[in-house]
Amino acid sequence: MPNEMNDTSKGRTQFRIRRKWPVAADIVGLELERVDGAKIVSPIAGAHLELVLPENDSKPIIRHYSLCNAPNEQETYLVAVKREPASRGGSSFIHEKLKEGDIVQASDPRNNFPLHVKAERHMLFAGGIGITPLLAMAQQIAHDKGRFDLYYYARSLEHVAFGDRLARIDASKSVNLCLGLSPEETESSIQRALESATEGTHVYVCGPAPFMSVVERLALAKVGTERFHFEHFGAPPVKVEGGNKAFTVELKKSGITCQVSPDQTIVQALEAAGHMVEISCEQGVCGTCLTRVLSGTPEHRDSYLNASEKAKNNQMLLCVSRSLSEKLVLDL
Amino acid sequence: MRLETKDPNVLNDWLTVGPASRLADTSEMRPYETRLLGLPIKVWRTEDRSVQATMDGEKVAVQISYAYIWICPKGDPSRNFFAFPEFSQSGRRIVDCDGIGVAVSGLRMIENFLDMGHFPFVHASYLGEVPRTEVAPYTVSIDEVNDEIWATECRFFQPKTSISAKEPLETHYKYRVMQPFTAILYKSAFTRPDEMDALALFVQPLDEDHIIAYCLLAYYDDVSTDNDLLSFQHTIFGQDKPILENQIPKRLPLQQKTEIPTKCDATSVAYRRWLAARNVSYGALVA
Numbered sequence: 001m002p003n004e005m006n007d008t009s010k011g012r013t014q015f016r017i018r019r020k021w022p023v024a025a026d027i028v029g030l031e032l033e034r035v036d037g038a039k040i041v042s043p044i045a046g047a048h049l050e051l052v053l054p055e056n057d058s059k060p061i062i063r064h065y066s067l068c069n070a071p072n073e074q075e076t077y078l079v080a081v082k083r084e085p086a087s088r089g090g091s092s093f094i095h096e097k098l099k100e101g102d103i104v105q106a107s108d109p110r111n112n113f114p115l116h117v118k119a120e121r122h123m124l125f126a127g128g129i130g131i132t133p134l135l136a137m138a139q140q141i142a143h144d145k146g147r148f149d150l151y152y153y154a155r156s157l158e159h160v161a162f163g164d165r166l167a168r169i170d171a172s173k174s175v176n177l178c179l180g181l182s183p184e185e186t187e188s189s190i191q192r193a194l195e196s197a198t199e200g201t202h203v204y205v206c207g208p209a210p211f212m213s214v215v216e217r218l219a220l221a222k223v224g225t226e227r228f229h230f231e232h233f234g235a236p237p238v239k240v241e242g243g244n245k246a247f248t249v250e251l252k253k254s255g256i257t258c259q260v261s262p263d264q265t266i267v268q269a270l271e272a273a274g275h276m277v278e279i280s281c282e283q284g285v286c287g288t289c290l291t292r293v294l295s296g297t298p299e300h301r302d303s304y305l306n307a308s309e310k311a312k313n314n315q316m317l318l319c320v321s322r323s324l325s326e327k328l329v330l331d332l
Numbered sequence: 333m334r335l336e337t338k339d340p341n342v343l344n345d346w347l348t349v350g351p352a353s354r355l356a357d358t359s360e361m362r363p364y365e366t367r368l369l370g371l372p373i374k375v376w377r378t379e380d381r382s383v384q385a386t387m388d389g390e391k392v393a394v395q396i397s398y399a400y401i402w403i404c405p406k407g408d409p410s411r412n413f414f415a416f417p418e419f420s421q422s423g424r425r426i427v428d429c430d431g432i433g434v435a436v437s438g439l440r441m442i443e444n445f446l447d448m449g450h451f452p453f454v455h456a457s458y459l460g461e462v463p464r465t466e467v468a469p470y471t472v473s474i475d476e477v478n479d480e481i482w483a484t485e486c487r488f489f490q491p492k493t494s495i496s497a498k499e500p501l502e503t504h505y506k507y508r509v510m511q512p513f514t515a516i517l518y519k520s521a522f523t524r525p526d527e528m529d530a531l532a533l534f535v536q537p538l539d540e541d542h543i544i545a546y547c548l549l550a551y552y553d554d555v556s557t558d559n560d561l562l563s564f565q566h567t568i569f570g571q572d573k574p575i576l577e578n579q580i581p582k583r584l585p586l587q588q589k590t591e592i593p594t595k596c597d598a599t600s601v602a603y604r605r606w607l608a609a610r611n612v613s614y615g616a617l618v619a
Contacts, residue, residue: 086574112463225502277373283595287588288604303598304606 012052012105018076020100024154024161025205026083027069027096027129031076031208032106042074043067044141046133046204046231048110049077053093054104054249063090066133066206066231067109068162071143077106080161082129085263113206113231120200121147125190127207128154131161133231134206142169151193153178153186153211187214194222202227247323251332252294266328267320275332277318284320291316292331297324336370337540339614342511344410346395346402347423348534348546349373351428355383355401367428368403369614370539381396398548399428400534409522410480414510418530418550425551427558431536431544431566436576437615438535438543439584439607440515443577445511445533446507446599448488454571464489464506466594471565474606481509481606483599494529495546495564497522507599512612513537521552529553531565538614541582545569555601587619 015032023029032049034040041120043049046066053061065079076137084091093135098104099311115122115137122141131152141148154160156179167177178189197203203223218227244262249269251257258273260266267277280288284302298316309315318330337343347368354364354378365373371388385394385403393407398419402533413540418424434441441481444450448467451460470486486505493503505526506518513535518528528551536544547565556564586589607616 114463226500280589280592281594285598285601286593287601303469303472303595304601304605306472306602308474308476316520 010166011027012050012107015077015104015106017098017100017102018102020098021082021181025156025158026078027161028081028083028159029078030094030098031078032104033076035103038294040074040077041108043069043077043109043136044111045071045115045136046113047111047136048113048133049079049109051099052105053090053281054102054140061089061093065134066113068132068135069164070136070139070165077109080129088127107112112206116202116227116229119202119227121198121202123193123201123203124148124198125193125203125205125207125211125219126150126152127188127205127211128159128217130207130211132204132206134204134312135162135165137204138174139165142171142174147174149176149191149193149196151176152177153181153207156180172296174227183210183214186211187218194218195221202229203253204229231258237247244322247325248327248331249323250327252329253332261323265320266322270318270332277332279319282319284317287317289318291318294329294331296326298322298328299324333371333390333405335520335599337389337614339612340406340410340613341408341610342369342406342614343406344404345511346397346409346413348403348536349375349385350398350536350544351405351430351607352396352399352401353428355396357609358389360384363438366403366526366536369405369537372549373402373403377530382446398532399426409510412516414478416516416530416532416550418516421435421550423552424530425549425553427549427551427561429549429562432569432573433542433544434537434573434576435542435582436579436584437583438545439612439615440576440579440582441535441545442509442513442515442533443584443603444572446483446509446603447597448486448505450575451488451490454575455568458568458571459490459493460488461491469595470598472598472602474602478510481507481602482600483507483602487595493519494522494551494553495560496553503601509603509606512610512614523551523555527552537615542604564600580594581617583615583617585617587617 015033015036017030018033021029039245048064051063051065068078068080074128081091081094084094086240113133124138126134138148138150160270203219205212246259246261248259249266252276256273256275258269260269269278270277280286285304287304292315297313299322302317303322304317349368350364356365357414358376360376363376373387375385381395383394385392388404395402398416403522452462452465468487470483472483475482484506487502490503491500493501504520509515517531520529521529529552532548534546537543549561586604586619
């Protein structure tokens with residue numbers, strides 16, 4: 001296993017955390033400067049960085065964060081990170097452990113989410129922390145004196161990140177804060193906003209999966225696939241509808257019993273209880289964590305088992321599947 | 333027969349040895365000659381128009397179906413030959429694109445055919461385009477009656493899905509695997525948006541690491557010439573060929589954890605599991 005922290009073969013460079021500060025409730029901003037004092041590769045609006053964070057047990061964490069840089073900011077990279085309750089380790093490490101002066105590795109900026117230069121007008125829809133790439137875009141368009149409208153959906157003013165930057169680019173009243181809306185109100189607000197989209201309008205969205213799917217549905221009907229652009233942050237959840245329930249897992253052979261909370265996978269709960277499960281893809285497709293079920297009814301969420309295997313309920317994939325019964329007994 | 337394999341999946345099933353058009357002007361003295369499972373094949377039409385074949389000098393079962401020649405080496409097919417109703421459906425046009433030789437296992441060839449993830453990279457400007465690389469979730473199921481694999485609800489953004497496509501299209505796909513070495517792709521017909529064109533891939537295993545991949549179209553396209561359709565398929569296959577020939581190992585690993593799939597590979601995962609469940613070994617790496 002190569003040591004990711006010292007791996008320069010992947011085009012990563014060492015960066016120092018120059019500044020870490022709260023930019024909104026549960027969101028911190030980070031400024032990263034090159035350790036060797038060189039200039040950064042200037043990012044194009046919409047780009048992201050791959051960060052390699054040091055970890056205590058020397059297992060590195062690799063995460064991707066969109067850059068919020070304005071076009072004239074070429075000394076440091078600026079990212080913003082939300083504390084995720086179901087964090088797989090990245091956001092909680094940044095919030096709790098990472099401090100100013102710490103060293104991390106970062107890739108050059110990569111851009112899968114560029115602005116379309118020929119657009120006459122850009123409509124930007126941000127849900128929560130999804131503001132980050134869209135803020136960079138809005139700053140770029142404002143700098144180029146282009147036309148844009150930013151719709152920023154957040155729980156409250158406290159949850160709005162980079163209010164100062166938003167105020168600076170709002171000269172033509174292009175920034176619309178949409179605060180505390182219910183899902184229904186959010187949908188009708190998006191619908192109203194899209195009514196003004198014309199032939200030359202391009203639509204961009206970034207945010208949580210349910211938010212993105214609403215914007216996608218409405219925008220595709222209005223502007224079509226060619227003029228609709230999106231970026232997911234993180235892996236989209238396997239299933240978005242319905243809340244997860246807590247349940248109990250008992251390991252017959254090793255005698256461990258533990259609770260799986262709604263925001264945990266079985267694998268995570270077992271690891272916390274001291275039982276490491278062999279895993280690989282963590283997407284319910286490779287079959288590495290396939291385990292026999294001795295009693296209880298699994299809720300299959302994988303794409304590995306076929307329908308008749310699922311119906312037998314005698315085996316399951318622990319990385320994504322959950323339980324329909326209050327308790328599962330596994331052959332581990 | 334000097335057969336090296338004992339795999340009943342190839343010995344007791346129908347394998348193609350090429351298009352039936354090869355049999356024009358053949359006779360016992362002047363047969364169409366090719367290779368299958370490492371052994372020489374001869375096929376010819378007799379004076380009464382029936383078809384005869386030998387494998388390594390011994391008579392073998394042969395049939396003509398879907399304009400292709402099929403041989404069953406042991407003469408005891410373990411199941412019914414697959415149905416291909418689109419082949420004889422009125423309104424469709426049948427175009428044989430013939431074959432391309434590829435130095436790879438036939439199982440790798442079929443798996444590549446089932447993969448949408450490589451479109452934007454290998455078939456840029458045709459079947460996909462960076463950065464629209466996301467493979468949307470789709471459904472994989474097993475048809476237990478016919479023992480076939482189906483992948484449905486597949487869709488992919490394609491700049492030029494076929495020779496008749498004049499503009500980009502979100503193309504809908506269905507994949508069907510009938511045998512270890514045959515599969516059919518159904519995709520939105522550009523000229524008839526409510527219908528699906530069918531594109532069959534028949535693989536002739538010359539030996540475990542060398543194949544001929546044949547492509548037969550049952551399309552609704554009434555605009556393009558045969559030459560256009562053929563050129564388009566040859567462009568796509570020509571793009572796949574070097575990629576396939578550089579895959580290591582050449583044979584398809586069926587034991588878990590040798591190659592780690594991701595979510596977009598659900599069809600490939602089902603295909604490998606389906607092969608493993610049938611104990612396929614020809615062209616495969618097994619534990």
